[in-house]
Structure formats: C-alpha cells, structure tokens
Amino acid sequence: MTTLAIHNARVIDPGLGRDSIADIVIVDGRISRVGPDEGSAVIEADRIDATGLVVAPGFIDLHTHLRQPGFEYKETIATGTAAAAAGGFTTVCAMPNTNPPLDSRAAVESVLREVEASAVVRVLPIGCITRGRAGKELAPAGELVDAGVVALSDDGDAVADPSLMRHALEYSTAFGLPISQHCEDPSLVRDGHMHEGWVATRLGLRGRPASAEETMVARDIALAELAGAHLHIAHVSTAGSVALIRAARERGAHITAEVTPHHLVLTHEEVAFDGDFGSVRYQTNAKVNPPLREEADVAALREALRDGVIDAIATDHAPHATMDKDIEFDLAAAGISGIETAFGLSMALVHEGVMTLPALLATLTSGPAAAWRLDRRPGLDGLGTLAPGAVGDVVLLDPSATWTVDASRLVSMGRNTPLDGRELRGRVVATVAGGQIVHRLDTVGAL
Amino acid sequence: MTTEAGRATELGTEAASSAAEQPTWGHHDVLDLDDFRRDEIVTVLDVADSMREVLDRRIARVPALRGYTVVNLFYEASTRTRASFELAGKVLGADVISISASTSSVQKGESLIDTVRTLRAMRADAVVLRHASAGAAYLAAEHTDASIINAGDGAHAHPTQALLDLYTMRSHFGDLAGKQVVMVGDIAHSRVARSDLWGLTTMGAHVVMCGPPTLLPRGFRPGERPSHAESALPPVTIEPDIDRALEGAHVVMALRLQSERQQGGLLPSLHEYAQRYQVTEKRLERAHPDHLLMHPGPKNEGIEIAAEMASGGRSIIEEQVTNGVAVRMALLYLLAGYTEPFPAAGDGGA
Numbered sequence: 001m002t003t004l005a006i007h008n009a010r011v012i013d014p015g016l017g018r019d020s021i022a023d024i025v026i027v028d029g030r031i032s033r034v035g036p037d038e039g040s041a042v043i044e045a046d047r048i049d050a051t052g053l054v055v056a057p058g059f060i061d062l063h064t065h066l067r068q069p070g071f072e073y074k075e076t077i078a079t080g081t082a083a084a085a086a087g088g089f090t091t092v093c094a095m096p097n098t099n100p101p102l103d104s105r106a107a108v109e110s111v112l113r114e115v116e117a118s119a120v121v122r123v124l125p126i127g128c129i130t131r132g133r134a135g136k137e138l139a140p141a142g143e144l145v146d147a148g149v150v151a152l153s154d155d156g157d158a159v160a161d162p163s164l165m166r167h168a169l170e171y172s173t174a175f176g177l178p179i180s181q182h183c184e185d186p187s188l189v190r191d192g193h194m195h196e197g198w199v200a201t202r203l204g205l206r207g208r209p210a211s212a213e214e215t216m217v218a219r220d221i222a223l224a225e226l227a228g229a230h231l232h233i234a235h236v237s238t239a240g241s242v243a244l245i246r247a248a249r250e251r252g253a254h255i256t257a258e259v260t261p262h263h264l265v266l267t268h269e270e271v272a273f274d275g276d277f278g279s280v281r282y283q284t285n286a287k288v289n290p291p292l293r294e295e296a297d298v299a300a301l302r303e304a305l306r307d308g309v310i311d312a313i314a315t316d317h318a319p320h321a322t323m324d325k326d327i328e329f330d331l332a333a334a335g336i337s338g339i340e341t342a343f344g345l346s347m348a349l350v351h352e353g354v355m356t357l358p359a360l361l362a363t364l365t366s367g368p369a370a371a372w373r374l375d376r377r378p379g380l381d382g383l384g385t386l387a388p389g390a391v392g393d394v395v396l397l398d399p400s401a402t403w404t405v406d407a408s409r410l411v412s413m414g415r416n417t418p419l420d421g422r423e424l425r426g427r428v429v430a431t432v433a434g435g436q437i438v439h440r441l442d443t444v445g446a447l
Numbered sequence: 448m449t450t451e452a453g454r455a456t457e458l459g460t461e462a463a464s465s466a467a468e469q470p471t472w473g474h475h476d477v478l479d480l481d482d483f484r485r486d487e488i489v490t491v492l493d494v495a496d497s498m499r500e501v502l503d504r505r506i507a508r509v510p511a512l513r514g515y516t517v518v519n520l521f522y523e524a525s526t527r528t529r530a531s532f533e534l535a536g537k538v539l540g541a542d543v544i545s546i547s548a549s550t551s552s553v554q555k556g557e558s559l560i561d562t563v564r565t566l567r568a569m570r571a572d573a574v575v576l577r578h579a580s581a582g583a584a585y586l587a588a589e590h591t592d593a594s595i596i597n598a599g600d601g602a603h604a605h606p607t608q609a610l611l612d613l614y615t616m617r618s619h620f621g622d623l624a625g626k627q628v629v630m631v632g633d634i635a636h637s638r639v640a641r642s643d644l645w646g647l648t649t650m651g652a653h654v655v656m657c658g659p660p661t662l663l664p665r666g667f668r669p670g671e672r673p674s675h676a677e678s679a680l681p682p683v684t685i686e687p688d689i690d691r692a693l694e695g696a697h698v699v700m701a702l703r704l705q706s707e708r709q710q711g712g713l714l715p716s717l718h719e720y721a722q723r724y725q726v727t728e729k730r731l732e733r734a735h736p737d738h739l740l741m742h743p744g745p746k747n748e749g750i751e752i753a754a755e756m757a758s759g760g761r762s763i764i765e766e767q768v769t770n771g772v773a774v775r776m777a778l779l780y781l782l783a784g785y786t787e788p789f790p791a792a793g794d795g796g797a
Binding site (some may be wrong): 196197198199200201202203204205206207269273277278279280281282294295323326327328329330331 | 478479481482558559560578580581582583585586600601602603604638641664665666667671672673676678679680
C-alpha cells in the first residue's frame with residue numbers, strides 16, 4: 001500500500017464546491033480522504049508540505065497533440081505527457097492527426113500500447129471522424145469506440161462537406177460521443193496565415209476572417225440540432241462564435257465548447273509588433289489556427305468562459321520543431337506549444353478580475369470532465385474532482401508566483417511559444433498523477 | 448521640375464552643411480519604409496541625385512564600391528528590378544552576381560536562412576532579396592549580418608520601388624507636402640502600394656486609394672482598427688469611385704492588375720475592370736492640370752492603363768525606370784557606409 005499525504009493546502013475542488021484548508025490523502029492511486037488534519041492521521045506516508053499552496057484536481061486537456069506516431073521529431077508520447085505534467089495536466093485527450101491517423105482500431109491500440117509504455121499522465125485518444133481525415137467517408141466509429149476513443153475529430157481539417165458532417169453527427173449518437181470540430185471553412189481561409197484585419201494588411205499577409213469560423217459554427221450547430229447530436233466546438237476564437245454558441249445552448253442544443261489560453265489573452269498584434277508600431281516582425285510562434293484575434297474577441301471569450309457558455313480551457317498544445325517555425329511565415333507550421341504555460345497564462349483572468357480562482361480552476365477540471373462526460377467512463381469515476389475513490393490526480397499551484405517563460409527550458413520538444421521571455425503570474429508547483437509525483441519544482445519541500 | 452542648376456545648388460548646400468551635421472542614415476538593412484524617418488528618406492533622395500548625375504555621364508562608371516559584393520537573390524522572376532540592381536552595383540564598381548533561386552529548393556530543405564548564411568560566408572556584403580513570402584527579407588536580416596535589401600516580399604513591401612517613386616515625384620514637384628497621390632487598382636495585393644503609402648505619408652503627401660472593394664485592403668477605414676493602433680497604418684482616404692478619387696490629383700499611379708484576380712473570383716472580368724477602373728485620358732481630365740502619371744510596371748496596357756496614356760505626355764513611367772537605378776545606387780552606397788552624396792564630376796570623383 002502506498003500513501004501520499006499532502007498537508008495544509010488550500011484545497012479548491014470546484015466540482016464539489018470545496019475551498020478550504022485541508023489535507024489530502026491518496027492511497028494506492030486513489031483519493032482516500034480530504035479534510036483538516038487527515039494527513040496527520042496516516043502513519044506511513046510520503047508527505048508534501050503544501051502550506052501556502054493551492055491544491056486542485058489534476059487538469060484535463062480536451063485538445064492535445066502528442067505527435068506520435070509519425071512526427072516524433074516534434075513530440076512523443078513520453079515528452080508530451082511529461083510536458084503535460086509540468087503544466088499541471090493529468091489527463092490529456094490526444095488528437096488523431098498522427099501518421100497514420102487514428103482512424104482504425106489498430107492505430108488507436110498501437111497508441112495505447114505506447115501510452116502504457118511511456119506516458120507520464122493519462123492519455124485518452126480521440127478518433128478520426130473520417131478515414132484518413134480526408135473528409136470523404138466516415139471512419140469506423142464503432143470500432144474506434146471499442147478501442148477506447150473518447151471523442152471524434154478530424155482536428156485541423158474540418159469536415160467541409162455539410163452532408164458528411166450531418167451523417168457523422170447522426171452516427172455519433174449511437175455511441176453518445178462528442179464530435180469536436182475545428183470550425184474554419186477551408187475555402188474562406190485558403191492561403192490565409194493570420195487573422196484577417198489591419199495587422200494582416202500591415203504585414204501583407206492574407207487573412208483568415210472571423211466569418212470563416214462563424215459560418216461553420218452556425219452550420220454545425222444547425223446540423224447537430226438536426227441530428228440530436230453532441231457537437232463540441234474546438235478552440236472558439238471569435239465574438240461571433242460565442243454569440244452563436246450562447247444562443248444554441250439557450251435553445252437546449254447539446255453544444256459544448258473550449259477556448260485556449262492564447263485566445264483568452266493574446267491578440268493578432270502579437271504576430272507583428274513587439275512594443276510600438278514603428279516596425280514589424282513576423283512572429284511564426286504566434287501563428288496558430290484559428291488565428292489570434294482582436295481585443296473585442298478576447299473580451300467576448302473571457303465573458304463566455306466566466307458565464308459557462310464555454311465549458312473548458314483546452315490548450316491545443318501543438319509542438320513543432322524549430323525547422324517548422326524558423327522559416328518564411330506563410331510556409332511555417334501553425335500551432336503553439338502551450339501546455340506548460342496554460343495555467344500561468346490563464347491566470348491573467350483571475351489577476352485581472354474576470355473570474356475567481358475556483359471558477360478558473362473549474363474550467364480546467366470539472367468543466368472539461370463534464371463536457372465530455374469523462375467522469376462516467378469506466379475507472380474514471382469522479383475525474384476532475386477530489387471525491388473519495390476518484391483517481392489520485394492533483395496539482396499543487398502557487399497562483400501568485402511569478403516566473404519567466406524560457407522556451408529553451410520547456411519540457412516539451414516544441415519550443416514554439418510566443419511567450420518566450422514573458423513573465424507569467426501563477427505557477428504549477430507539483431503534479432501528482434495516480435498518487436505518483438510526476439512533476440515537482442525544486443522549491444517544493446517534503447515534510 | 449528641379450533643373451540641373453537647382454540640383455547643383457542643392458548639392459552645394461549639402462556639401463556646405465555636411466561638416467556641421469551629418470546626413471542621417473542609420474539603416475543596416477532596407478526592409479520597408481515604415482521605419483524610415485523623413486530625414487532618412489531625404490538623405491536617400493539627395494544621394495540619389497548625385498547618383499543620377501553619375502548615371503548620366505558618358506561613361507557611367509565610378510569605383511566607389513570596388514571590393515563590395517552584392518548578391519541578387521531572386522526567388523521570383525523579375526526582369527526590371529533585377530536588372531536595375533545589377534546595373535546599380537556595376538556602375539559603382541561593385542561585384543554583382545545574380546542567383547535565380549527556385550522556391551522548389553525550399554522543398555528540398557534548403558532554407559532561406561541557410562542560403563543567406565552561405566552567401567555571407569562567401570563574403571557577400573549586401574543581399575538583394577526578392578521572394579514570394581511576405582516577411583522573407585525580415586527572416587533573412589535576422590540571420591545574417593550582410594545588409595538585406597528587400598526587393599519585394601510577397602504582398603508586403605517593395606521599398607526601393609517606393610523610394611524611386613518618391614525620387615521621381617520630388618524631381619518634378621520639389622516638395623511632396625500637400626500633394627495628392629491617387630493609387631488605382633489592386634491595392635490589397637500590392638507590395639508597391641504598401642511601401643509607397645509609408646513613404647508618401649511620411650513626406651507629407653495625401654494618399655487616396657481607389658479600386659473595386661474586393662481589391663482594397665482592410666484596416667484603413669475608420670473603425671477598422673482600435674484607437675490605440677491609429678498609427679499602425681498610414682492615414683489614407685479610400686474612394687472606390689474613380690472619378691471622385693481623381694479629382695485634383697497631382698499624381699496618378701496605376702497598379703498592375705494580375706489576371707489571377709479574375710480566376711480567384713475577385714473580379715467578374717478584366718473587361719469590366721477596365722471599363723470601371725482604367726486610367727484613361729477622359730478620366731484624367733479631373734486631375735490637376737500638371738498631374739503626373741506613374742506605373743510601377745510591368746504594365747497591362749488596355750487593362751489598368753489606356754495604351755495611349757502610358758506613353759503620353761503626362762507619363763513619367765520611363766523616368767521611373769531610370770531613376771530606379773540611381774536610387775538603388777544610392778542605397779548600396781549608403782549601406783556600404785558612405786553617408787554623403789557622391790562627389791560631382793570635377794570634385795575629385797572618378
């Protein structure tokens with residue numbers, strides 16, 4: 001029997017409504033007891049002194065790219081999950097845009113074998129909607145469900161054909177699986193490399209208009225309502241999308257949504273400017289799809305997250321190698337290596353008074369668990385909470401610690417962050433997955 | 448129009464004051480005109496004046512840049528810009544080589560960064576870069592200490608074209624302050640227009656952009672950018688109606704219309720474009736009586752500009768081409784570290 005006791009933390013468990021000083025005892029990988037002085041009651045235990053720290057359920061990411069198999073030069077299951085641990089995430093849902101893509105039972109099982117061998121935190125695979133993510137014919141959803149996928153998505157290649165999307169949504173209702181769609185109409189974003197607007201004009205780059213996202217969000221909501229299906233809107237980025245999702249949810253449609261930390265904090269100005277407007281740069285590390293938008297979009301996304309119109313913060317962690325980014329802007333890969341900076345960046349919303357710390361933590365824990373009903377999966381009862389019997393996944397946080405992002409020291413192989421050199425306030429101090437310490441800063445003391 | 452005498456006087460003034468105040472020039476690269484101050488542009492134009500004098504000599508060759516190596520690295524086909532830079536370097540005695548790089552070498556894994564570093568290792572002093580990707584010159588400049596001259600990067604910038612446009616206008620008007628410059632055509636995809644906008648507004652001209660709505664860039668109209676970003680784009684007027692746009696214009700600049708715009712669904716037909724936006728003699732009746740007609744080339748006569756206009760009396764299109772060599776000479780000369788106009792013949796020059 002192995003026991004881990006975390007002492008004297010401010011325990012914030014948004015799913016169960018707890019916010020109080022307490023100890024947490026994890027026995028054999030599951031939450032045993034949470035309460036004042038519970039830690040002192042156990043005799044044989046590894047102990048962590050969490051005085052002055054916040055302890056919350058381990059974070060859950062609905063949108064992670066682990067790159068294995070096929071792109072091991074960008075990231076592997078081992079490095080990606082280690083990066084997740086460093087970011088406080090104990091569950092990551094892995095996107096199927098691997099090579100081969102996860103469109104067959106064999107491909108999913110092969111990933112799960114690699115997860116078994118090398119993952120540091122829990123990996124829940126997402127299967128493809130269409131074969132080869134090619135948008136032509138449905139992938140075998142039943143077979144993928146049997147293999148263990150928790151959702152379906154064609155990731156960056158949205159299902160463009162409305163009829164095929166309708167059938168995908170209808171078919172998914174047989175399994176109660178969410179379909180996660182990257183909403184950007186391919187014909188409206190062709191050759192576009194950043195948000196369409198005044199910054200793109202300044203840089204002479206073709207844009208990806210907000211309406212490319214909004215038309216597809218509107219279309220897919222209509223199709224999901226037709227099908228009676230669960231549609232999940234990946235990385236919502238515009239005020240217009242927020243309005244569509246808000247209205248659909250008010251009608252009772254089964255729509256869930258996520259937003260990334262970068263869309264909550266950064267704008268398209270990040271691509272071109274470092275300080276004043278006197279000259280420009282082409283910051284490929286700020287190139288991401290959907291693109292960083294405008295201030296009004298950021299404000300709408302923050303409001304939507306606060307109001308619960310958006311269920312979860314998801315990282316869209318997209319590691320790339322230097323050779324994918326240190327090239328011409330239009331040739332550079334899109335994506336941000338963001339899982340290690342997610343908490344620190346998102347904390348801006350707490351520091352700026354948009355939402356409380358417990359409310360923010362809900363969007364990283366109980367919010368995503370409930371959105372995809374991950375807590376109802378076998379063996380995952382109580383996921384996203386600290387309920388007795390739930391998996392022993394917790395994160396130790398210092399919400400006011402400042403630290404400077406150093407891209408060269410990221411755990412992820414992807415150094416592609418626009419935050420290099422930036423000071424963030426809010427830090428993951430340690431991460432416990434299944435009762436094991438999987439990440440720990442040197443400063444954390446043992447008792 | 449500045450006369451020969453006027454030009455000589457200007458040079459004389461410059462020479463007299465140069466001991467007291469150095470002409471300003473602080474650029475290691477020429478990437479765009481957004482970071483050029485007014486006095487820096489004036490420096491380039493003044494030096495270009497002296498270069499134009501050299502260029503007009505019977506034997507146009509001076510050894511000013513002997514031992515200086517210029518590499519033209521062109522990832523996009525170009526006749527005029529490339530020839531202009533080659534001649535500019537050769538007139539000044541620099542060693543000039545030109546490379547037509549294919550963008551397919553990108554697919555072969557030969558990166559732009561590799562290429563410019565390699566050229567620098569061979570002791571290239573300046574690399575003139577033409578590339579289909581916006582920002583390519585910035586990427587190159589970040590990774591080499593050779594001077595990078597942007598000879599066109601995607602739809603972003605073409606600063607040497609803008610400087611030759613300014614030079615040509617100045618040679619006719621003297622001062623550009625308060626002059627109305629109207630650009631007509633495909634502004635959204637034009638790197639020339641972008642660089643011209645910065646240069647012209649910095650020199651005090653008033654710019655009007657005119658074209659079909661599908662070819663006008665976003666961000667210039669009121670409300671299209673937030674108040675804190677007011678200075679992030681130059682102040683311009685957008686006027687889709689060509690007759691109103693041309694009213695009182697001192698300079699009319701027709702931009703090249705590429706036939707891809709029709710295939711891309713941005714225009715119903717070239718015929719309709721020509722009917723509504725072609726710069727014609729009739730339309731120019733609304734312009735200022737002393738207006739000038741310009742075009743960055745290559746022209747599609749009969750599309751954006753009426754054939755008879757391109758070579759007509761108000762056209763200074765050929766002058767632009769000649770001045771292009773002088774301006775590029777001036778830039779190479781300044782980048783090589785010289786800060787004053789080249790000595791006129793008889794002043795100890797070649």
